[in-house]
Amino acid sequence: MGTYHGMTLKSVTEGPSVSVAARAPQTPNHPRQMQQNGALSSGTPGRRELLPVAAARPPPGGGGSKRPSRTPIIIIPAAATSLITMYNVKDMLQDFKFISVEQKKSEGAARENEVLLQRRKGPVADSVPNNATTITVRVLINKPLPSLTLFAVCAFHLKFDELKLDANVARWAVTVLNLSRTKRHLDRAVLLGFWETLDK
Numbered sequence: 569m570g571t572y573h574g575m576t577l578k579s580v581t582e583g584p585s586v587s588v589a590a591r592a593p594q595t596p597n598h599p600r601q602m603q604q605n606g607a608l609s610s611g612t613p614g615r616r617e618l619l620p621v622a623a624a625r626p627p628p629g630g631g632g633s634k635r636p637s638r639t640p641i642i643i644i645p646a647a648a649t650s651l652i653t654m655y656n657v658k659d660m661l662q663d664f665k666f667i668s669v670e671q672k673k674s675e676g677a678a679r680e681n682e683v684l685l686q687r688r689k690g691p692v693a694d695s696v697p698n699n700a701t702t703i704t705v706r707v708l709i710n711k712p713l714p715s716l717t718l719f720a721v722c723a724f725h726l727k728f729d730e731l732k733l734d735a736n737v738a739r740w741a742v743t744v745l746n747l748s749r750t751k752r753h754l755d756r757a758v759l760l761g762f763w764e765t766l767d768k
Contacts (some may be wrong), residue, residue, distance in 0.1 A: 640766070642685075651726045651747065654679050661685055661763075664756040666747055687763070722766055 642661070644652050648669065652660055655672040659665050662685045725737050729746035737744070743765050748754050 651728070654681070654683065658683050658685060660755075660759055662687070664759040666752065666755045666759075724762060724765075 642657075644650070644654065644657055646653075650669075651666075653669050655669050655677050656667050659667045659672075723740065723742040724745055725733075725740075725742045726745045726747065727733065728749045730749065733744060743761075745758050745762060747758055
């Protein structure tokens with residue numbers, strides 16, 4: 569069984585097409601220059617051609633492409649007047665209860681930069697980063713965002729049910745989630761609709 573000692577990365581990945589003389593160091597005591605079990609290569613006398621144990625190739629059927637992550641990134645508005653913020657995102661999207669930002673602040677809740685949500689439906693963990701720069705699949709819209717193309721993402725607009733829908737938001741391809749201002753027993757059904765829409 570051979571080793572990779574003295575071989576370049578190129579010779580390992582390309583296999584035996586690189587000459588043996590280029591792979592072996594020129595020291596007389598190197599194991600590749602000594603006769604081993606009487607098997608010699610057809611090239612230089614006293615040298616045995618060693619092949620790498622495993623070639624650096626992708627596994628068959630793998631296609632060479634990495635499977636995309638199914639862990640979504642949820643971006644929420646940074647505005648303090650938004651219904652959902654980093655203060656109450658865990659209560660809303662994990663526990664399905666609306667708690668106002670003012671109430672969370674009065675309870676002494678700290679604003680985190682990133683929140684990890686654990687879904688009870690299965691082994692899926694969703695991450696809510698504050699400043700996301702990777703692919704986004706869920707966006708909760710609060711104000712007009714003209715530079716955001718909503719065709720590549722699944723966008724939601726959260727509002728109280730008695731408020732009129734903004735004309736700009738009505739033209740966008742967003743799912744509107746209507747929360748009741750007073751009927752907290754309806755929160756679970758509305759917020760479960762968020763996950764059901766995404767799972768489709």
